[in-house]
Amino acid sequence: MSLKRKLLSAAAIAPFVFVLLPASTAHAHGYVSSPASRQAQCAARVVSCGAIQWEPQSVEGPKGLRSCSGGNAGFAELDDDNKGWQVTPVGRSLNLTWRITAAHATSTWEYYIGSTRVAVFNDGGARPGSTVNHTINLNGYSGKQKLLAVWNIADTANAFYSCIDINVS
Template structure:
């Protein structure tokens, strides 16, 4: 084979590579979501209410292993979400509150859980159902008073991961 033929063959391979990759099957999309109302810490970052780093571009990406209790979901890139002194907007509430999740990539759901001070306030079992683009839960805040940090957790059904969001409230 001549050098010219080798060069033409290599050029043809390079030109065809993008088309070959486009025909390959795509992987399964990962679930992504966050509490958008009342504005969670990552929603405040995305809205530029509070100055933040990478999380401002991807508030839906606070994902980590199930069972964590941190606002960052154990993700070092989003560790500023764990900083209680950052100036987060505090939402005034009374006896109960609606929490609305914005789902940007659906994935089957095991449970949704809400915690304050290490105590589980509510759990909603979806039994593996795939959620719509928004999900709202009404959570009783009875027994709580004053400023609280609510940890909202979306447990994915068929992975070992969950999505985490913290919402600062003042129960009065």
């Protein structure tokens, strides 16, 4: 085979090779790592999940949503309350840690149980470090609850979403 034919063959095959290569993990954003959020459980293979296991930090969607998936159809399994999520026993005070992989300017961090906002922290545009810690007061709640954590970005219309299954005693 001539050199010209070899080069043409290689050029014809190249696009298919890139399609078959695994996608790299996105290097952006953040999620609640402790207690283990639903996407943290997926990443640790505690619960069998799809694409979110490789991108736990990528649950991003428009601000104002109340879903674990952030409205992202590719991560819809995070909205499934019957998937077998591990439930973390907690007291009336809950310490949470966000793992940050890209430090976006932050307006607020919000926490919801059902439709009730149980805490808000205003960062006024500050950029977080590699972790962010918050303590949430859970007085008035007991039993199994789903806590929605929302990181509202200051300079975009988006937020990052993370759900944590807890049992308040």
